[in-house]
Amino acid sequence: MPRSIAIGVLVIAVVALFLYRFGSPLAQSSGMRGALQSANEPNLQAAREVSVVAEYKTPKSTDKVRFAVTIDSNGAIEAVRTTDVLKGDAATEKLQAFSQELLVVIRGKKLSELNSVDRIGKSSLTTAAFNAALPNLKAQL
Amino acid sequence: MTVMDKKRAGFTFEGIGTKWCILTDGAPLSEDARISVLAHVGSFNERFSRFLFSSETCAFRNAAAGTYPVSDEFAKLLSRADELRRLTGGRYDPAVGGLLEEAGYDAAHSMTPRQGTAQFVLPAWSLMGRELTIDGPVVFDIGGIGKGYCIDRVAGILEQYGHRHYLVDGGGDMYGTKKRGGEAWHVALEYPGKSDTAAGVVELEDQGIAVSDSFRRRWDTWHHIVDPLLRTPIERVVGAVAVAKNAWTADCVTSALFLSDEEQRPAIARSFPSEFLVFRGDETARVSPNWSGELFLSRSTS
Numbered sequence: 001m002p003r004s005i006a007i008g009v010l011v012i013a014v015v016a017l018f019l020y021r022f023g024s025p026l027a028q029s030s031g032m033r034g035a036l037q038s039a040n041e042p043n044l045q046a047a048r049e050v051s052v053v054a055e056y057k058t059p060k061s062t063d064k065v066r067f068a069v070t071i072d073s074n075g076a077i078e079a080v081r082t083t084d085v086l087k088g089d090a091a092t093e094k095l096q097a098f099s100q101e102l103l104v105v106i107r108g109k110k111l112s113e114l115n116s117v118d119r120i121g122k123s124s125l126t127t128a129a130f131n132a133a134l135p136n137l138k139a140q141l
Numbered sequence: 142m143t144v145m146d147k148k149r150a151g152f153t154f155e156g157i158g159t160k161w162c163i164l165t166d167g168a169p170l171s172e173d174a175r176i177s178v179l180a181h182v183g184s185f186n187e188r189f190s191r192f193l194f195s196s197e198t199c200a201f202r203n204a205a206a207g208t209y210p211v212s213d214e215f216a217k218l219l220s221r222a223d224e225l226r227r228l229t230g231g232r233y234d235p236a237v238g239g240l241l242e243e244a245g246y247d248a249a250h251s252m253t254p255r256q257g258t259a260q261f262v263l264p265a266w267s268l269m270g271r272e273l274t275i276d277g278p279v280v281f282d283i284g285g286i287g288k289g290y291c292i293d294r295v296a297g298i299l300e301q302y303g304h305r306h307y308l309v310d311g312g313g314d315m316y317g318t319k320k321r322g323g324e325a326w327h328v329a330l331e332y333p334g335k336s337d338t339a340a341g342v343v344e345l346e347d348q349g350i351a352v353s354d355s356f357r358r359r360w361d362t363w364h365h366i367v368d369p370l371l372r373t374p375i376e377r378v379v380g381a382v383a384v385a386k387n388a389w390t391a392d393c394v395t396s397a398l399f400l401s402d403e404e405q406r407p408a409i410a411r412s413f414p415s416e417f418l419v420f421r422g423d424e425t426a427r428v429s430p431n432w433s434g435e436l437f438l439s440r441s442t443s
Contacts (some may be wrong), residue, residue: 100405101427106420107439108338114329117342121352121382122313124159124288124333 149309156182157190157291159312163299166306166320173303175367178295185291189215191238191282192248198238198281201273203406208274216271218283218290221389223268225286225397228409232400233242237369238280244363251370252360263369284365285399289351289392290315296388308345309388313352316388317345330434333380333420340426343434353395354420366399373397380420383404384434391415403427 111120151164152175161182163170170178190196197215211219216236241247243257264279292311299307308317308326317326325344332338333354335362343350355375358365364374369411383394394415401409410417410429418436419427428436 068156093330101403101419101429102428104330104436105439106340106426107437108332108335108340109437111329111331111337111339114339114342116327117329118164118308118317118326119162119245119328120308120313120331120339121313121315121328121343121350122336122429123333123352123357123380124314126314 152178154179154182155310157186157288158192159288160418161295161312162310163295164308164310164326165299165304168304170299170304171302174273174299177298177302181294181298182291185287188212189218189283191241191280191284193250198235198283201275202239202278202280204275204278206276208272208404210271211268211273216273217269218247218286219266219268219273219281221286221290221393222283224412225393228399228412229397229405230316230402231263231369232368233285233396234263234369235281235283235286235368236266236279238282239264239278240367240369240372241282241365244367245360246358246363246365254361254363258372261369261372266424285353285396286389286393288312288314289349289387289389292349292388292392311388314350314388315345316349316391317347319346330382330418339437340420341434341436343382343384345384348384348386350382350384351391351395352380352382352387353399355399356380368400377422378419379422382418383415384417385413385415 143373153162189198222235240261243254244254263278265273277374292309295309296316297313306321306396325346326341329339330341334356355364355366378399381395381398382390385391390413394413397409398419416432417429
């Protein structure tokens, strides 16, 4: 399993662990306005940082990665950092790049449920020529 | 009012193979402005479409190795492409046009991959000012950077005609100023591959946005975003969104996100400041730390 994928899986596991531990939906990070904030989420007193070391196996060895998760006063995860334990606190550029981005799973919402949207950002529609060519392609299959 | 404000129909037309819509908050576009916009988009298509053999991007398809002059605008586009080529380790390269043709995405839209895809060798090219040097025939495809550039030029036309509050939507990529009251334009982000679903909503204020996914324009085992070094379509990333100071920057970022590794992203972010979102093939997404838009997240993992 590529290391980046393994790390990604670990982040999901760690985030799930924190959700379970603190009973708070991870709704947002770094200014992301959450769509999932719950009325019942706990009001924690102060921001704090917690960390955990996770192990994962690579084809050649077993690596350890430390995840540091900052939780704000509302219980939302504010930041996730990773540090390669085996290499100390001097994280590799790859880990730095990884930790600068937040891994999320997007559920989505029906467009019909949205109000006051001016336009929809999307990949360009296929052209008429492209669409016209597809039946010919299917006929060859 | 549901998905979009029906009262604001805007000026719609087709150009460079996609549907455009220009919204104004205030006076509608004048007839002169509309004519200028149509002329510009039409001209852009004629000059740079890979599907038109008379275009500048196709001018070198039978050319011998050598150095050739190109237009100012093509040089500007190739210069930007060269920067993206460097940032992505060669995986963004407009010389990929020949590979797309081999894969069947050609002017005739044959959509039948030929055996030449496996043997395709990316033509070498370099640019010095307006002098293009090639090592042989090359078909350029400026998909991934051209539309954003064109959107910004259209915005420039609107400014020339005195418009200050508008949104230019070029087939899903956009540039928007503020509305008259200073409010932002609200743009929903289509979830890759799910045309009825929004992944989130962003607010545009004097900013551009680009949205790209690999679910449209698929045929056989191919789609239109191709790694020219591996000669295969990109599958590990299935969608990308970028918000930047203009549409061209945003367009460049989404292309780079598709064709780069995670360790290349810091350099990309330094060259092209933006907020971005990457949809991966494993159904997770990566969000830049400065992302300010709303995302509709899954409770189970986020």
